[in-house]
Amino acid sequence: MRLTIDGHPVEGPPGSTILEAARSVGVPIPTVCYHETLEPIGACRVCVVEVEGARTLVPACQRRVEEGMVVRTDTERVRANRRMVVELLESSADTRLAPEIGRLASELGADPGRWASLQHEKPLPARGPKLDNELYVREPDRCILCYRCVKACGEQVQNTFAIAVAGRGYEARIDPGFDLPLPDSACVFCGNCVAVCPTEALTFRTQWEMRRDGAWDESRQRTVTTVCPYCGVGCQLQLTVQDNRIVKVTAPVDDPTTRGYLCIKGRFGWQYVHAGLQTAPEALPKAQTDARRTA
């Protein structure tokens, strides 16, 4: 498929998206809900571009290339729309822990403060962090409803379907059903939703507690790459280490085996490194004893 993007001729294989075509020629398009391991979601609308002949803007992450398509990514219309989307995002959720959104906001000159003047209305009640398990924390006030976690938990990665979007409109939210605590839901604590969350609305408990205590310090952190000791799959792990202690475990998104996704053992079964095997199993969170038993 031949198309032009900002005047550059581009060749894109059928079925590829405008975003992929643009990236192949170095034209940057910002994204928020898009994640390279997931099907395009099309929820945030940060990636909108102009396509000749289209009445509205189209999401570059989702729209497939067509023969002869003429795409513009750098017009005033595109920039104004993106700026507004970012303002709306920032006006509706706590995005301070979403560096990508912050970067976009300053690049586009977004001013979410403009909307604060309107907020005489009762905003949604702050919901606060949900601390219902030892492994990860949910903070709905930071959620931008990008749907990534839902897709990762569902048929695209984990096939567990423990969470979904419930409610609608401004009160839509991520919910395991009846606002159940996670241990009572179908969640298997793989942490793959945490891995894809762009705003720390889902965050590892260790990380969340260290932030709360003012102890989280990225300047003192380094990454150690290793292999998961638990099973024959041999997933590559990235240990984030601060002051010689593991503070979280992730996996590289470009690893073809894991694409960044792990199971509960690789993701959370590492506290023993510090606890020492002397610790009685009763003293460990249940998930961890499970991991130990399996190991």
Place this chain on the structure above:
Amino acid sequence: MSQGPVAPAPGRGVDLSRLERMPDPEPDEAVALQEVWREVAPESRRGRRDLLLPALQALQRARGWVSYPALAAVCRELGVPLADAYGVAAFYALLRTEPGPRHIVHLCDDVACMRRGADRLAARLRERLGPPLHGPEHGGLRGLPGSARLSGAHGDGASPGAAASVGWAFSPCLGQCDRAPAALAGDEVWGELTPEGLEAGLRDLEAAGHPEGARGEPDGAAAEAPLLAGGSPGVPGPRAGCMGEATPLLLERVLSGGATTLDAYLARGGYQALRRARELGPGGAMAEVERARLLGRGGAAFPSSRKWAAVAREPGPRYVVCNADESEPGTFKDRVLLELDPFAVLEGMTIAAFATGAERGWIYVRGEYPDAYRSIRRAVEEARARGYLGHHLLGADWSFDVEVRRGAGAYVCGEETALFNSIEGLRGEPRARPPFPTQRGLFGRPTVIHNVETLASVVPILLRGGKWYGALGTARSAGTKLVSVSGDVAVPGLYEVPFGTPIRAILEELAGGAPGGRRIQAVLCGGAAGTFLFPEELDTPLAFETLQAIGGTVGSGALVVLDETADLWEVAERIARFFKEESCGQCVPCRVGTRRQWELVRAIRRQGGRVDGALRALFDDLARVMRDSSICGLGQLAPNALASLVRR
């Protein structure tokens, strides 16, 4: 419900082990579910996610809310994950997932009812039943989940709200604007409601207690009762009229009392159009519709014959869907057609199926239309029993059958792809396009989807010929249009006019103008997604091109009249609240934008309707991103009416 769609089985492979440990549902819930399962063999229920919404509706009817154990039972039966099913249940306004009163009175406070005294009724309800379950004072929030609902898994009596048997809530337009003010109580419609009538209705509800009101279930025996002209007892029949030589075309039977049985329909020329279509053959029938220049009447005004041709080109199986999710505030035309002339809709649909080679059809009726649902369901059953639907219908070498589904309170499900998702048992979120419905529609199959009025228009087109029909109206808008007139007029009602009729003529000659010799201040034209027209614009002919030229739209054909005593910013705020409550929440420009827009209108009202530079800049930026970047028409059109007022 007996026919299994040729659908993927999304439920396979889902681990439901946790659900196996849930307690069984209560007996009344189990009975309600049995009704839904009855027609589908146990071994084929897995993966029939399309049964989810009917099951949720059955539970809602049985006890006024959907409990955890009952939802778990549904999930086990269908193989749907609990979180998914809950996400669907919590999407629809008519379904509740928390214990509460057994019966809920949904009082419409939308524009037409607002103009006709809904506030008096609200005051009465407040006095009688306490604060509403949701409404403007909650910023329109339907209530984020509390914690009461899980503790008593079966709820009844467990929470304070459950103690009262009757509660109430504000509702968006119920499509009864010609009988405003209106309310919906279970499957009963209350129209032209007075405080006394309301009191009587409440007393009935309280006395009826468990489980159903006197009218019973639309699925049950009550469905057999003959339809009165007005549908629900005690509700006046619709007022209707027409103008111009060619009319009445669509209202012919409605104007003489309706044709709600097959015999009545046949006696009035019914099924002659299908006969004609079969003489012409699929291509010939399609050509008639093309010559008729028929544009979709649902709002988007897309050429119908192009949809037909596109679907006919795709490999089968192909489907036809009738969009009867009429929810545009101020609009009730489809309701009247379904209630009083259901076979015409069915015949139009059958012709569309014949022309496109479709084998199955679905009619999706909005949840707030109990009488329309009863009427069209009866019509489908009668047509099937008498060979007008089903295998080799009327001896043809082709078969077509139709299933009737109900919505559960979601304006966005009138968006065609959201409607497909709703039938499939998913959240009613619009899908990305392309692919278009003609390529991948319902259950992923090529689908022709039309509004009720569009399908009904196919019948006169086949009868009188496409050329004749195409000559009616204006250069770019052929045929006749149903117009729902409500608000501050002497005779609110449903009127049929040829395209090109000046709006003023409709308002004055048919609807009798503003009552009491008052002056018309503005007309909300095209519904909440339309625009305000002001007195100097009322000579505009009602046609797609003429309204477009002045920045308006025909939309659904609703005209809500506002006389000089109306506060237009109050109306604007109701519209803004409507969109905020009806956004599906999928995309940021609409999910957050509709909320900000509502806040903005409130800010303007606080300044006495003065739009200063700062608010103007916010509004313009907001309107732009909503129009340009929202996924579907809801978000794209949500700023329209307000923009026409801000411009003023």
